[in-house]
Structures are given as structure tokens and as C-alpha cells.
Amino acid sequence: MSDNAANMTPAAAPPPREHSLKQRAVAEMQRFFVLFLYLWVLFAMFVLNEGIVLREHGIGFTAQGFAVFNALVLAKVMLMFEAFDPGRWLRRRPLIYPILYEAFLLTILLLVFHIVEKVIEGLIHGKTVAESLPSIGGGGLVGLVRAAVIMFVALVPFFGFRNLSIVLGADKLTALLFHSTSKASGSRQA
Helix, strand or coil: CCHHHHCCCHHHCCCCCCCCHHHHHHHHHHHHHHHHHHHHHHHHHHHHHHHHHHHHCCCCCCCHHHHHHHHHHHHHHHHHHHHHCCCHHHCCCCCHHHHHHHHHHHHHHHHHHHHHHHHHHHHHCCCCHHHHCCCHHHCHHHHHHHHHHHHHHHHHHHHHHHHHHHHHCHHHHHHHHHCCHHHHHCCCCC
16 A cells, blocks of 8 residues: 555545436435325324314215325425425534424425415316415414424424434434444443
């Protein structure tokens, strides 16, 4: 080994090879799939809850297609949201700040996206904008706030895991979550 190679500091080391287009596409599809699964479970729980409430009133209707479709569409919105990384300016602060900030921003974005989607759908079907506005959370400002609070609380764990992954590293977080703690930490627990 030459003296230059042996004395190379990490900063002077050659840059890592660029990921191929195929590797990046696979990584993006994996991220999309994880986002889709998270949102699908979240929306499926909303639909199950709605089904329970409707059944109590003698109405037997559940629309799991709503959960799948919205999870597909909104997973793409979340993927774009992550690409902008709006909480990066809070990374030096305690983790709770970027977690809550990003959950709040995405809650607003998802509600706005849902409203715009319903208005466009209504306009396509010949309704006015006022007729197309969705009745979120039972309608009115109170219903909108209720839906926003539920969405915000549901997004906090997602952004908690995301920000922990950034701080710890995705491999370390995966090891902590899915492997024994002795393997993840490199030590044997008593």
C-alpha cells in the first residue's frame, strides 16, 4: 500500500460510487411501498371505524377501495414531501421539533390535497365548487379540525421513525426494530 493511500483521511477518500438509475428506482419503489402500506393501514382503520359507526345506525357499508386508492395517491404526495425535506432546518434541535413540524405540514398538505381532489372530481361531474367541497369529519370547521387532529396524531409515529432513521441510520434502526437487541447494539444484554 502506498504512503498516500495509508494516510488518506476519510474526507480525502474517493467519493462513493454513484448509485445506478436502477438502484435508485428500486430504492424509490421500496420507499413508495412503505409509504403506501403505512397510509393504507391508516385509511383502512378510518374505514373500519366508519363501518362500525354506520353499523350502529343499521347501515352496512364499508369502502376499503377508498383506503387503497387514497393510499396510492397520497403515498406519492408523501414521497414528494420527503424529497423537499421541509424539516431539515430543525435537524440540530431535539427530534420532537422536526417530528411535530413535519407531521403538521403533511397534515395540512393532505387535507388541502383531498379538498382539491374532491373539487376537481365535482367539477368534472358538473357540480359547482361549493357543491364539490367535501364534508370532512362530519362537515364544518369542527369536522375539519377533528379530521386534522386525527391525521396529525396518525402521522407522528411515521415521522418519528423517519427522523430516528436519519439520526441513527436506516441500517441501525432496522437492526433495532427487527433483530435481537444484542445483534443491533453489538453487545450481549443480560
